[in-house]
Amino acid sequence: xxxxxxxxxxxxxxxxxxxxxxxxxxxxxxxxxxxxxxxxxxxxxxxxxxxxxxxxxxxxxxxxxxxxxxxxxxxxxxxxxxxxxxxxxxxxxxxxxxxxxxxxxxxxxxxxxxxxxxxxxxxxxxxxxxxxxxxxxxxxxxxxxxxxxxxxxxxxxxxxxxxxxxxxxxxxxxxxxxxxxxxxxxxxxxxxxxxxxxxxxxxxxxxxxxxxxxxxxxxxxxxxxxxx
Amino acid sequence: xxxxxxxxxxxxxxxxxxxxxxxxxxxxxxxxxxxxxxxxxxxxxxxxxxxxxxxxxxxxxxxxxxxxxxxxxxxxxxxxxxxxxxxxxxxxxxxxxxxxxxxxxxxxxxxxxxxxxxxxxxxxxxxxxxxxxxxxxxxxxxxxxxxxxxxxxxxxxxxxxxxxxxxxxxxxxxxxxxxxxxxxxxxxxxxxxxxxxxxxxxxxxxxxxxxxxxxxxxxxxxxxxxxxxxxxxxxxxxxxxxxxxxxxxxxxxxxxxxxxxxxxxxxxxxxxxxxxxxxxxxxxxxxxxxxxxxxxxxxxxxxxxxxxxxxxxxxxxxxxxxxxxxxxxxxxxxxxxxxxxxxxxxxxxxxxxxxxxxxxxxxxxxxxxxxxxxxxxxxxxxxxxxxxxxxxxxxxxxxxxxxxxxxxxxxxxxxxxxxxxxxxxxxxxxxxxxxxxxxxxxxxxxxxxxxxxxxx
Numbered sequence: 066x067x068x069x070x071x072x073x074x075x076x077x078x079x080x081x082x083x084x085x086x087x088x089x090x091x092x093x094x095x096x097x098x099x100x101x102x103x104x105x106x107x108x109x110x111x112x113x114x115x116x117x118x119x120x121x122x123x124x125x126x127x128x129x130x131x132x133x134x135x136x137x138x139x140x141x142x143x144x145x146x147x148x149x150x151x152x153x154x155x156x157x158x159x160x161x162x163x164x165x166x167x168x169x170x171x172x173x174x175x176x177x178x179x180x181x182x183x184x185x186x187x188x189x190x191x192x193x194x195x196x197x198x199x200x201x202x203x204x205x206x207x208x209x210x211x212x213x214x215x216x217x218x219x220x221x222x223x224x225x226x227x228x229x230x231x232x233x234x235x236x237x238x239x240x241x242x243x244x245x246x247x248x249x250x251x252x253x254x255x256x257x258x259x260x261x262x263x264x265x266x267x268x269x270x271x272x273x274x275x276x277x278x279x280x281x282x283x284x285x286x287x288x289x290x291x292x293x
Numbered sequence: 294x295x296x297x298x299x300x301x302x303x304x305x306x307x308x309x310x311x312x313x314x315x316x317x318x319x320x321x322x323x324x325x326x327x328x329x330x331x332x333x334x335x336x337x338x339x340x341x342x343x344x345x346x347x348x349x350x351x352x353x354x355x356x357x358x359x360x361x362x363x364x365x366x367x368x369x370x371x372x373x374x375x376x377x378x379x380x381x382x383x384x385x386x387x388x389x390x391x392x393x394x395x396x397x398x399x400x401x402x403x404x405x406x407x408x409x410x411x412x413x414x415x416x417x418x419x420x421x422x423x424x425x426x427x428x429x430x431x432x433x434x435x436x437x438x439x440x441x442x443x444x445x446x447x448x449x450x451x452x453x454x455x456x457x458x459x460x461x462x463x464x465x466x467x468x469x470x471x472x473x474x475x476x477x478x479x480x481x482x483x484x485x486x487x488x489x490x491x492x493x494x495x496x497x498x499x500x501x502x503x504x505x506x507x508x509x510x511x512x513x514x515x516x517x518x519x520x521x522x523x524x525x526x527x528x529x530x531x532x533x534x535x536x537x538x539x540x541x542x543x544x545x546x547x548x549x550x551x552x553x554x555x556x557x558x559x560x561x562x563x564x565x566x567x568x569x570x571x572x573x574x575x576x577x578x579x580x581x582x583x584x585x586x587x588x589x590x591x592x593x594x595x596x597x598x599x600x601x602x603x604x605x606x607x608x609x610x611x612x613x614x615x616x617x618x619x620x621x622x623x624x625x626x627x628x629x630x631x632x633x634x635x636x637x638x639x640x641x642x643x644x645x646x647x648x649x650x651x652x653x654x655x656x657x658x659x660x661x662x663x664x665x666x667x668x669x670x671x672x673x674x675x676x677x678x679x680x681x682x683x684x685x686x687x688x689x690x691x692x693x694x695x696x697x698x699x700x701x702x703x704x705x706x707x708x709x710x711x712x713x714x715x716x717x718x719x720x721x722x723x724x725x726x727x728x729x730x731x732x733x734x735x736x737x738x739x740x741x742x743x744x745x746x747x748x749x
Contacts, residue, residue: 068523071530072457079537086541089560090488096554097484109481116420117408119401122340127487127551128627130422133329133339135705136627164332164706168405185483191558193550195623197702227704234704 100189111181114174123165126185128193134164139194141182143224144235148266149182150175152235159266160235213283216276225267228287236267243287251281294516294591296657298367300374305658306384307360308651312738314353314391315644319724319731321345326721330714341402344418344425345395350639351423352391357647358505359441362462364654365512366445369459375447383440390433394426414479421486423494424476431477438470457526458512461533465504472496484552491547498642499540499568499609506646507533510575510602513653517595520582528578535571543568546617550626558619565617569610576602591656593666597649600673604641612637612684624699629713630691637684640676648734655741663744668737675730682723690716 066074115121123134130136141149148159153175156163170178210218217223223232226239242251250261255277258267270277296302325342327334335342367374374380397417401408408417414428426434445466449459476493480486511529514520545561579602589595612634616625625631656664690713697703697712 066527066531068457068527068530071527071534072460075461075530075534075537078534079541082538082541086544089542093488093548093553093557094485097482097488097552100552100554101482101484104481112481112483112486113410113415115483117410117415118405119340119344119408119418119420119425121420121422122343125627126483129487129490129547129551130627131340131343132627132629132632133343166338181483188484188552190550190552191555193623193626195699197698197700199701227707230707231702232704234706 102184102187104184105180107177107180108184109181111177111179111184114170114178115181118168118170127188127190136194137182137185138190139186141179142186143221143233145225145266145268146179146183147268148225148235149179151266153178158264162234211283212276212279213281213286216272216280217283220270220272220280239284239287241287241289243285244289246284248281248285251284252277255280294657296660297371298373300377300380301364301367301654302658303374303377303380303384304360304364304654306381307356307363308655308738310384310388311353311357311360311647312651312735314349314356316731316735318346318349318353319728321349323721323724323728326717326724329709329717330721337399337402341398344398347423348394348398348425354502354639354643354647356387357650358466358502358509361509361647361650361654362441362445362466364650364658365462365509366448366459369456369512370449370452370454372448372451375444375451379440379444383437383444386433386440387437390430390437394430397427398425421476421490424490428477431473435470435473435477438466438473442466442470456522457529458508458515458522461529462505462508462512465501465508465533468504469497469501472501487551488548488553491544495544495547496541498638499543500537502643503536503540503571503609504533506601506605506642507536507571507575509646509650510579510598513594513598513649514579514582516653517589517591517598518582518586520585525578525582528574532571532574532578535574536568539564539567539570546619546622549619549622562617562619566614568617569606569614572606572610576606578602590663591653593664593669594649594653594656596666596670597645597652597673600677601641601645601649604637604645604677606641608634608637608639608641608684612688624695625691628691628694628699629687629716630695633684633687633691636687637680640680644676651738655738659741661741661743664741665744668733672730672734672737675733676727677730679723679726679730683720683727686716686720686723690720 115126120126120137121130123131125131125136125138127138128136150172152159152163152165153170154172155167156165157167217228222239225233225235226237227234228239230240232239246254254261255270255272257269258265270280272280321342324335324337325339325346328339328342332339337345363374363380401417408415408420410416416427416429418425419427424431442463445463449455449463472493475489478489480489507529510532511525515522515525541564542560543565545557546565548557548561579599583595583599586595616622616630616634652669656662693712693716694708697708698705703712
């Protein structure tokens, strides 16, 4: 191949590939709005809050950004909004171990930011992030779930709490909670967390008395087993 | 090799700015690495440190590439720069703008509320990774780059010696300037925001910058070995051609999970899997040419050039390939695997490129016939061994994260704070090792002199 031929191949080939890329971009842009909810004023304002505090400096969104703090793509779908708001405005007031600094985010800004994150969580991301294989399997394989475990699962408690290493770290670890709290405390706490734990960021559980009773019974089984 | 045109010394201004920012980048990098272990270490929080780390990187590499261009174009065109005062003005305007932007980031670290919205844009930091620079700075940067391109174009027009090397270099720089523009758009949709953002980030590092790398690789092989221009330029065209054929549609590997249609999984997977091919070709090109080497005076320059080709392939090529297919990327996307790839890719492809160009051209600029290369080698081994281990620790952390968080369902914070702690500790240690290497390089850069003078 002569130098001239190689040069022409570079120029013409690059242009052809760029034109294909432009055509695909055009097609993609036409589809994007259909794959996401409508953008309200609050969502747009929330996006500016996201940019203003340089959230991407620690977090990632759609998996892109920084890997110093959790990805936020599905965070609004997994954590209670009331918890998110309290945490965003004063992270260490909610969780003393929190790494996130208090940035001075106002109440209005926090509401908009949550509206934005809620929008993000509803975008069709081709099923990303995938559901953890082992955690999902643990709920189906082996022994059938008890009534209390079922409530724990349907209420999404593991989004914030951990049992035996699986779950979130936003709220306290529940692995041995049965040895620390009694029936009345647990049952009452589910209905009104702030009455039992001052400044708790946990929302009241929206479930029937029967279900709360089952959940309490499950919590009471979570004890350290001592074999003599 | 001697410098033939006085105005080529403009390169040194940009090199100096680049070298200083490199030092800043790595110092804040070590601070950031320590914050993975102690989040409250240092007065500025992690997000400010990270912003400084990546912005210093982008700016110093660009500054180094501009410096290289100020050296290459007069040499290839066989004439002085069209306007030396304009080049001087462009240099100082760039320095002032960048300094102002950096001070803005630091200010924001002390007072987050200072990042106010003025005329619909944020005044200190746009909060978009890599292109955090605010709108007023975007405009100044575009003006600076256009001034630079105009000056270089007019230099070429003086003699109209359209050599392949400077032609491809200009194509790369023009593409670079154009691809900055999609990043300045504001979109209400975060999906569109990310879509255009990748035009800048991907089409820079896996498009425009690789074209520039291809042209500079040919230039450096020609200068250090005296290899034949015809052969070098032919392979250069083939390499940069393949970069574009695979890289443009390879952008699709960033469009798997951001809300874009599913067909990108096929397009992105196929083309990005081919992206290492041109990088492997560059390695072969470097070795093939080096075999012809006879009397090489600038051995360290050649050493860095070949190392650049190898680590460009390993860091950008192989470490990208391991997680580029959608079936794998579904699990690894957004984990420390990406950070591992980012570190080795930028080091191999661009840090070593700019440092190579400095070692190849600086002796000529300073009028040095033969320099003592011992510090150049010491810097290389400190930096490279450290960076390889930084990459290994991040890859290890990423594998643990993928398994425990993505497969088992453990919490992000639990994995980061407990299971990956030792990886962060080792990463910080190797980070200090890298800083030592950079320190040696910086000292060598400022004190490079004739070998005879050292002996005497």
